[in-house]
Amino acid sequence: MTANPVRIEADYLIETPVDPRLAAETMAGEQSSGTFVAVPGETPELKARAAARVESLELLDAASAPSLPVARPINPDGPWHRARVTLSWPLDNIGASLPNLVTAIAGNLWELRQLTGLRLLDLRLPLAFASAYPGPKFGVAGTRELTGVNGRPLIGTIIKPSIGLSPAETAALVAELCEAGIDFIKDDELQSDGAYCPFDQRVRAVMRVVNDHANRAGKKVMIAFNVTGEIDQMRRRHDLVLGEGGTCVMASINSVGLAGMVELGRHTQLPVHAHRNGWGALNRHPALGWDYTAWHKLWRLAGADHMHVNGIGNKFSETDDSVVTSAKAALTPMFAHKPCIAMPVFSSGQTPAQALPTWRALGSTDLIFAAGGGILAHPDGPAAGVSDLRAAWDAAIAGDAAIAGKP
Numbered sequence: 534m535t536a537n538p539v540r541i542e543a544d545y546l547i548e549t550p551v552d553p554r555l556a557a558e559t560m561a562g563e564q565s566s567g568t569f570v571a572v573p574g575e576t577p578e579l580k581a582r583a584a585a586r587v588e589s590l591e592l593l594d595a596a597s598a599p600s601l602p603v604a605r606p607i608n609p610d611g612p613w614h615r616a617r618v619t620l621s622w623p624l625d626n627i628g629a630s631l632p633n634l635v636t637a638i639a640g641n642l643w644e645l646r647q648l649t650g651l652r653l654l655d656l657r658l659p660l661a662f663a664s665a666y667p668g669p670k671f672g673v674a675g676t677r678e679l680t681g682v683n684g685r686p687l688i689g690t691i692i693k694p695s696i697g698l699s700p701a702e703t704a705a706l707v708a709e710l711c712e713a714g715i716d717f718i719k720d721d722e723l724q725s726d727g728a729y730c731p732f733d734q735r736v737r738a739v740m741r742v743v744n745d746h747a748n749r750a751g752k753k754v755m756i757a758f759n760v761t762g763e764i765d766q767m768r769r770r771h772d773l774v775l776g777e778g779g780t781c782v783m784a785s786i787n788s789v790g791l792a793g794m795v796e797l798g799r800h801t802q803l804p805v806h807a808h809r810n811g812w813g814a815l816n817r818h819p820a821l822g823w824d825y826t827a828w829h830k831l832w833r834l835a836g837a838d839h840m841h842v843n844g845i846g847n848k849f850s851e852t853d854d855s856v857v858t859s860a861k862a863a864l865t866p867m868f869a870h871k872p873c874i875a876m877p878v879f880s881s882g883q884t885p886a887q888a889l890p891t892w893r894a895l896g897s898t899d900l901i902f903a904a905g906g907g908i909l910a911h912p913d914g915p916a917a918g919v920s921d922l923r924a925a926w927d928a929a930i931a932g933d934a935a936i937a938g939k940p
């Protein structure tokens with residue numbers, strides 16, 4: 534963890550057909566006191582107080598063609614320089630406000646015609662942000678305490694079919710999974726409060742079997758109920774889950790937005806499971822959008838206890854290196870006195886085959902490993918899916934301990 538700066542700092546990859554220094558200064562100007570032309574009120578004193586600054590610029594290899602289209606291109610024949618740039622802003626421009634932070638560091642600059650590529654790589658925040666926001670209330674330690682799982686990942690699944698089951702059918706599947714020894718189950722992000730599986734009925738039916746199982750077996754399975762909705766709905770749904778003895782709520786963070794997550798983070802008495810669906814639109818083009826390292830910090834501060842990171846060998850389009858970088862980022866402290874660690878959630882096409890490579894790449898058991906099809910489509914049934922996955926993780930950890938000569 535680097536020390537927290539006095540000013541807000543953001544690192545970018547830029548691609549530009551103009552002098553990169555000029556492009557970086559245009560970004561700084563547009564995102565603080567400047568505009569496309571000098572205006573009389575932008576005095577040296579005002580700039581000293583409010584202007585964003587270019588803190589550093591490192592030239593990289595040039596691109597052979599512009600990555601993004603531009604109407605009325607500048608220097609249409611290139612070259613398209615690439616550089617890594619750090620900008621900084623005075624905290625007083627916006628105060629410790631996450632929504633306004635996004636406008637400052639990730640607002641109009643995506644649209645500048647001086648840029649044919651722009652990616653926000655990382656951000657560092659002054660300590661005032663740690664005081665202003667809840668951060669995760671449970672994180673890894675709280676999640677382990679609620680589930681009683683230590684020394685290994687939480688083995689989880691996603692109810693599948695994602696949508697279409699009734700509350701009673703969902704509860705029957707949950708009962709089977711509880712018997713099989715699962716640690717964690719979540720609603721799919723597509724399951725919310727539909728006509729044939731209303732939220733309240735689903736929570737009551739599922740918690741009846743979870744509580745029965747806990748009373749008999751002494752193990753309360755954590756169920757992440759999808760509370761995604763408008764703010765009042767999310768509060769009410771959270772309260773219902775809490776009242777029924779549930780131990781987790783889930784939100785689709787791009788859908789509820791930062792203000793929604795902050796409010797849920799402040800209100801919650803349960804871990805918040807943050808589903809990142811929609812993330813591909815912000816990340817998939819390498820010259821546009823956000824690196825997870827920068828983006829996920831917003832949600833951790835807002836209160837995410839669990840953050841989705843995709844999975845190794847996933848069914849989507851992301852590389853394994855990128856997945857592992859994201860998971861390590863979630864486990865890296867944001868502030869020395871308030872680390873805001875979120876438990877990474879590996880999910881998307883996961884099976885026992887990914888246990889060993891995940892363990893070796895991450896070097897930590899502080900994760901939720903969630904397999905939907907990987908458990909529920911097991912040829913011998915979901916119980917065999919759970920035990921195979923658990924065995925794969927136990928073998929991965931024990932095998933490497935044996936190689937290292939540890940007990």
Ligand SMILES: O=C(COP(=O)(O)O)[C@H](O)[C@H](O)COP(=O)(O)O
Nearest residue numbers: 691721722880881882883904905906
């Ligand atoms: O949305 C996701 C990932 O998030 P989440 O796992 O939380 O839903 C995937 O589409 C599946 O649901 C995972 O299921 P599978 O393991 O069958 O790919």
Ligand SMILES: [Mg+2]
Nearest residue numbers: 691721722723
């Ligand atoms: Mg899903």
